Amino acid sequence: MAFTIIRHNVLNxxxxxxxxxxxxxxxxxxxxxxxxxxxxxxxxxxxHAVIDYVDGRYVIKDLDSRGGTYVNHRAVRMQPxxxxxxxxxxxxNLRMSVPTNAGPLSIDVTREGxxxxxxxxxxxxxxxxxxxxxxxxTKKRLTWWGLGAVVGGMIVLLxxxxxxxxxxxxxxxxxxxPGEVTPAHHFIGHNCAQCHADAWRVxxxxxxxxxxxxxxxxxxxxxxxDCVSCHREHRSDHQALTTIGDQFCVQCHGDLRTKxxxxxxxxxxxxxxxxxxxxxxxxxxxxxxxxxxxxxxSDKAAVRDxxxxxxxxxxxxxxxxxxxxxxxxxxxxxxxxxxAQGAYMLPIDYTEHCSQCHPLEFDERFPGQVVDHGTxxxxxxxxxxxxxxxxxxxxxxxxxxxxxxxxxxxxxRRPGQAPAAPSQPQPATPEAVKIRACVxxxxxxxxKRLYAGGKQSVCGLCHTLPDLPPGGSQLPTVVRPEIPVRxxxxxxxxxxxxxxxxxxxxxAENKNPCESCHRPDLPVSKSTQTSDVxxxxxxxxxxxxxxxxxxxxxxxxxxxxxERRVSKMSKP
Amino acid sequence: MYENFLAYxxxxxxxxxxxxxxxxxxxxIYYSRRVSPNGATLVGLIYGILSFLAILxxxxxxxxxxxxxxKHWPLRAWLSFHVYIGTMMLILVPLHAGFKFGFDIHTxxxxxxxxxxxxxxxxxxxYLLLPRRxxxxxxxxxxxxxxxxxxxxRKIIRQMRALxxxxxxxxxxxxQAEIEYGIPKHHVGWGLLWRKSATxxxxxxxxxxxxxxxxxxxxxxxxxxQSVARLATQKRDLEHRMVAQMRLQxxxxxxxxxxxxxxxxxxxxxxIHILVVFxxxxxxxx
Numbered sequence: 001m002a003f004t005i006i007r008h009n010v011l012n013x014x015x016x017x018x019x020x021x022x023x024x025x026x027x028x029x030x031x032x033x034x035x036x037x038x039x040x041x042x043x044x045x046x047x048h049a050v051i052d053y054v055d056g057r058y059v060i061k062d063l064d065s066r067g068g069t070y071v072n073h074r075a076v077r078m079q080p081x082x083x084x085x086x087x088x089x090x091x092x093n094l095r096m097s098v099p100t101n102a103g104p105l106s107i108d109v110t111r112e113g114x115x116x117x118x119x120x121x122x123x124x125x126x127x128x129x130x131x132x133x134x135x136x137x138t139k140k141r142l143t144w145w146g147l148g149a150v151v152g153g154m155i156v157l158l159x160x161x162x163x164x165x166x167x168x169x170x171x172x173x174x175x176x177x178p179g180e181v182t183p184a185h186h187f188i189g190h191n192c193a194q195c196h197a198d199a200w201r202v203x204x205x206x207x208x209x210x211x212x213x214x215x216x217x218x219x220x221x222x223x224x225x226d227c228v229s230c231h232r233e234h235r236s237d238h239q240a241l242t243t244i245g246d247q248f249c250v251q252c253h254g255d256l257r258t259k260x261x262x263x264x265x266x267x268x269x270x271x272x273x274x275x276x277x278x279x280x281x282x283x284x285x286x287x288x289x290x291x292x293x294x295x296x297x298s299d300k301a302a303v304r305d306x307x308x309x310x311x312x313x314x315x316x317x318x319x320x321x322x323x324x325x326x327x328x329x330x331x332x333x334x335x336x337x338x339x340a341q342g343a344y345m346l347p348i349d350y351t352e353h354c355s356q357c358h359p360l361e362f363d364e365r366f367p368g369q370v371v372d373h374g375t376x377x378x379x380x381x382x383x384x385x386x387x388x389x390x391x392x393x394x395x396x397x398x399x400x401x402x403x404x405x406x407x408x409x410x411x412x413r414r415p416g417q418a419p420a421a422p423s424q425p426q427p428a429t430p431e432a433v434k435i436r437a438c439v440x441x442x443x444x445x446x447x448k449r450l451y452a453g454g455k456q457s458v459c460g461l462c463h464t465l466p467d468l469p470p471g472g473s474q475l476p477t478v479v480r481p482e483i484p485v486r487x488x489x490x491x492x493x494x495x496x497x498x499x500x501x502x503x504x505x506x507x508a509e510n511k512n513p514c515e516s517c518h519r520p521d522l523p524v525s526k527s528t529q530t531s532d533v534x535x536x537x538x539x540x541x542x543x544x545x546x547x548x549x550x551x552x553x554x555x556x557x558x559x560x561x562x563e564r565r566v567s568k569m570s571k572p
Numbered sequence: 573m574y575e576n577f578l579a580y581x582x583x584x585x586x587x588x589x590x591x592x593x594x595x596x597x598x599x600x601i602y603y604s605r606r607v608s609p610n611g612a613t614l615v616g617l618i619y620g621i622l623s624f625l626a627i628l629x630x631x632x633x634x635x636x637x638x639x640x641x642x643k644h645w646p647l648r649a650w651l652s653f654h655v656y657i658g659t660m661m662l663i664l665v666p667l668h669a670g671f672k673f674g675f676d677i678h679t680x681x682x683x684x685x686x687x688x689x690x691x692x693x694x695x696x697x698x699y700l701l702l703p704r705r706x707x708x709x710x711x712x713x714x715x716x717x718x719x720x721x722x723x724x725x726r727k728i729i730r731q732m733r734a735l736x737x738x739x740x741x742x743x744x745x746x747x748q749a750e751i752e753y754g755i756p757k758h759h760v761g762w763g764l765l766w767r768k769s770a771t772x773x774x775x776x777x778x779x780x781x782x783x784x785x786x787x788x789x790x791x792x793x794x795x796x797x798q799s800v801a802r803l804a805t806q807k808r809d810l811e812h813r814m815v816a817q818m819r820l821q822x823x824x825x826x827x828x829x830x831x832x833x834x835x836x837x838x839x840x841x842x843x844i845h846i847l848v849v850f851x852x853x854x855x856x857x858x
Contacts, residue, residue, distance in 0.1 A: 032738050042736055042748035066741055126811070127722045129756035130764060130818035132825055137762065142833035150684075150837050154677065154844075175676045176848050179610070202852065232612060234852075236672035239608035247614075552605075 001053040002104035003027045005037055021104070027051040029089060030063075037094075037107065043067050044090040051081070051105065058098060058105050060087060081105070162190075179236030195233075202228050217561055220258045225251075230561070242556075246272060249555040273553035274546040279538050282487045297537045304531040309481035310455075310462050313527040313534070317512075326357055332514045332524065342496025347485045350374070360458055362446035363388070377451065377475035384443050393438035397431065451476050487535055491558040501544070517541075576700065580652035589656040593663055596622075600667045609670030611678075611849070619668035623661065624842065627685075630658050631839060634832065655696050662689050681845045684838035688831055695827035702824055721814050725754070728807045735796050735803075743793050743800075746785045750804050754811050764819040765826055775808050 003022040008015060022036045029037045032046035039048070045065040052059050058081045062069040070088040071079050081087075083098040097106035128134055157163075157172040164170075171190045181188070188194045195203040208227040217224070230248045231241050253270040267278040279298045285306040295302045316322060319329040335353040336345045348354075350373045360370040366388055371380045391401055450458045451465055459465060465476045499513060506513035515523045517536040524534050544551040578586065596619070603615045610616050633654040637647065665682050673679045729751055736747040782804050789797045 031744065034738075040733065040737075042733070042744045042751070045741060046738065046744075125722050126725050126754065126756060127814065127818070129758065130761050130815065130822070132761040132822050132829060135759040135761055137829060139829055139832050142829055143836045146833050146837040147840060150680070150841060151844075174674075175680075176852075177674075177676060178612070178678070178849060178852060179672060179676075180674055235610050235612065236674055237608050237610050237670065240610055240612075243608045245607065245613070 001025050001102070003036070003051070004104045004106040006106065006108045008110065025053040027105075027107075029094075030065075037109070039090060039092050039109075041090040041092065044092075048089055049087075053105075056102070057081075058096070065089075177234045179234050181234060182238045182241045184238065184241070185233065220260070220262070222252070222257050222259050244554075244556050244561065246555050249559075249561070272547075273555075274542055274548075277538060280488060280491075280535070282484075282533065282535065283489075285482075297533070297535060303533045305484070305533050307481045307483045307530060308464055308479040309483060309530060310464065311530050313524050313532075315528070317525040332512065336514075338495050341494075343492075343494045344486060345495065348483055354462075358458075358461065360450070362450055362458070363442070365392075371450070376478060377447070380450070381443060381447065381475065384446050385439055389439040389442035389446075390435075392442065393435045396438065397435055399431070399435070447475070487533075490560075492560065493558065577648055577651040578655065578696075578700070580648050585649075585652040585656040589660050593660055596664060596667055604670070609667075610672055611669050613670075616668055616670060619664060623664050623668050624846065626657055626661060626664065627839065627842060630654055630661075631835060634835075655692070658689055658692050661685055677841060677848065678845050681838060681841040684834055684841055688835045688838055691827045691830040691834070695824075695831060698824050698827065702820060721810065725807060725810055725814075728803050728810070729754075732800055732803050732807075735800050739793050739796065740790050742785075742788045742790070743797060746782070746789070746797070747800055750782060750800070750807070754807060761818070761822055762826075764815065764822050767819070775812050778808060779805050 002024070005020040005022060007018045007020070009018055024036075027037055028035045028047065028050050029039065030046050030048040031039060031041065031044045035047065044067060045063070047063050048065040048067070049060060049062050049069045052061065059078060060069060060071065060076065060081055061078045062076060067090050068075050070076065071081070071085050073088065081096045081098055083096065085096045085098075087094040087096065091111055093110050095108040095110070097108070099105065133139070154175065157175060160172055162169050162171055169190065171192060173192070195207040197203065197207060205227045208231075212227075225248075230244050233241055235241070250271055253267075254276075256264040256268045256270070258264055266281070267276060270276040270278070279296045281294045281296045282303065283292055284295045284302065284304060285292045293302075297303055316330050316335075317332075322328075322330055335348055338344070339346055355370075355373070360373060361367075362369070362371055362384065369388065371383060375383065394401055448457075451460060451468070454460045454465070454467075457465070459478060463478050463481070465478065468474050468476055498517070502516045503513045506516050512523075512525065515525065517540050518524055518534045519536055520540065522532060522534065527534055543549055545553040545557070547553075599615065600609065600619075603609065603613075607613050607615070611620055633650050636650050662685075665685060669678070669682070673682070732747050732751060736744050739747075779801070783801050786794065786797055786801075
């Protein structure tokens with residue numbers, strides 16, 4: 001009988017099948033070179049097993065090997081082979097093809113784990129086992145795991161929606177939010193729906209106007225932008241909500257149109273404070289029944305202060321002249337004082353700013369006695385009569401003083417109130433006639449001193465009084481002056497901040513710091529007319545607030561989009 | 573590769589990066605006095621676009637490195653650019669964000685970027701410092717290790733097998749044990765990073781133990797066993813040096829296993845960041 005051994009080799013990377021014919025009735029299997037079927041594996045015994053042809057059957061017999069011989073995974077001492085049996089010896093599998101007639105036994109030899117038997121090749125590449133890539137952690141796997149963890153984690157978090165954290169909870173959708181909510185809106189907490197009525201969309205203006213009411217800009221604006229188009233929330237920055245960039249304003253004011261197609265009133269192409277911004281303008285009250293009008297500061301002929309008061313700034317600010325009269329000098333801040341916020345100037349007040357030098361004395365015989373500022377001449381007349389001249393004339397005539405007025409009765413007439421009727425009719429005695437003449441004489445002299453002679457009179461020094469016929473029967477009416485407190489009603493300004501910037505420079509140049517702005521072409525100390533408007537023009541501001549000057553020139557530095565007078569913020 | 577890539581063209585990229593950083597920081601300080609800085613401002617947006625373009629160029633290096641036919645700039649220029657501009661990203665991105673961070677994907681993108689940059693700095697430092705240590709291994713060792721070492725080991729093993737053929741079971745067992753000893757287990761590469769390589773003395777002790785087997789070997793095979801022991805000495809020495817070298821090689825490469833995967837994850841997160849920000853900032857706001 002005979003055996004056919006089929007081996008699979010790899011030679012020069014090419015699979016090759018090698019068939020060997022072994023004659024005889026017995027096939028020896030083992031590691032030793034004397035075996036007909038040599039299996040090169042150090043686990044296999046030198047003489048491991050033998051296949052004999054006995055009585056027309058092939059029988060495998062184990063030769064007390066160390067590793068043992070297995071047929072179809074069962075250890076055997078001796079076993080007849082059937083067609084298709086697989087014998088396992090060491091790492092080798094021997095597949096038996098038993099012939100139906102008396103042919104040779106065909107043995108297909110394969111090595112465990114591989115199809116080919118690499119007899120002469122080393123089993124492993126030692127080097128590659130030490131490489132980092134020869135592990136679970138290849139770069140490709142790490143990349144996929146990382147992507148899975150990050151993207152998957154994100155999806156899982158977003159699906160969870162809300163994660164409780166003790167007392168509070170964490171809205172997972174905030175991982176997509178551009179940033180933290182402004183502290184002003186912290187009270188809303190995590191109640192996203194308060195603003196985001198439609199999840200995943202930014203709020204409409206309705207969400208804002210629930211609390212912020214009366215927000216208007218200009219009645220004639222061509223369209224009203226959404227709140228969120230200027231106010232950006234979720235920026236981890238509490239200033240971001242109110243820091244409005246110029247681009248939002250320039251969007252319209254760069255090429256201004258109005259509703260109804262009317263031509264814009266002032267400027268149509270304002271791109272920034274130093275490009276296209278019109279000269280400042282102020283409202284000037286009309287003269288001679290004319291309507292008040294908005295006039296640009298550059299229109300020097302039309303700009304005039306129409307306050308019914310006479311003031312010569314130059315006179316007050318010339319040290320030699322003022323010192324001669326008062327013994328001290330004046331500066332701007334003696335009269336113009338800032339409010340507590342350091343923003344605007346407080347109104348000028350007679351009692352506080354003028355009375356010290358300009359007392360309203362009426363008669364040298366009453367030194368230190370003054371009439372009340374703010375009372376019209378009729379009231380003053382009564383005041384003089386009752387408080388000074390009647391008692392004086394009575395005293396001169398040696399008569400008793402009239403009883404003091406009843407408790408609670410008004411002694412000083414308020415503006416608009418009718419003059420008090422004499423408490424008791426006086427009998428027209430010759431004595432009374434004399435006293436009345438004395439009183440009227442005194443009052444007339446006082447009124448002459450107060451009102452007559454234009455600038456020479458006490459009141460006429462500052463107030464414009466009509467020329468009255470001599471005799472004193474007709475009293476003048478003093479026009480109440482409307483001294484403007486804020487000229488630029490639509491712009492914000494802070495004097496304090498600007499003083500800091502100009503003071504150092506002005507002190508160094510020994511100049512009045514106020515005059516570095518008010519007004520270089522007509523310094524306050526040279527202004528002699530009340531009608532002089534001493535406001536700085538845009539050019540003065542642009543010295544610093546411009547691209548060249550380098551100081552901020554954002555629209556919102558001075559302007560407010562919303563009309564403050566009607567905007568309201570209701571706290572929840 | 574062995575030229576100091578930091579000094580390429582007299583530190584051209586270093587100087588350019590320093591100048592760019594100063595300009596960007598200066599611009600940031602100038603504008604942050606006027607505008608509250610964040611990524612949505614004009615300057616923030618410009619910084620963001622610059623950052624994204626820089627990330628794309630930095631990641632292109634990974635492709636350029638593998639392309640031997642590309643003509644634009646030599647690879648050393650790309651590497652120099654990659655290292656300097658990559659480090660600059662640590663500053664550029666916070667400038668873009670106005671130094672505002674939170675618990676969100678935007679900050680996650682920066683954290684991932686920071687991991688990539690720091691691992692890159694570690695890698696650059698290793699490339700500059702470690703190769704000098706190879707000199708101590710003698711001139712026959714070169715880096716990177718070729719397949720010569722493998723071939724040599726296989727040759728020794730083949731000779732041991734040849735000697736073991738036809739020998740007694742004891743002889744064969746000893747040979748098999750010795751052959752199997754050298755076969756590294758899987759995934760040992762990462763273990764090498766913190767494993768100390770065996771000393772020459774330890775190797776000598778192991779060989780002594782192997783020679784101690786002689787008493788179990790039949791008298792007739794003693795000569796052959798001495799030959800096997802000699803081969804085992806060679807084999808262990810070779811393995812010992814191979815492990816030491818692979819350990820260094822792995823130290824040089826380990827950072828890349830963070831650098832590359834995290835950079836790709838970072839790019840994906842950056843793209844999500846851009847999509848989310850533009851979706852909320854521009855699409856939804858309109």
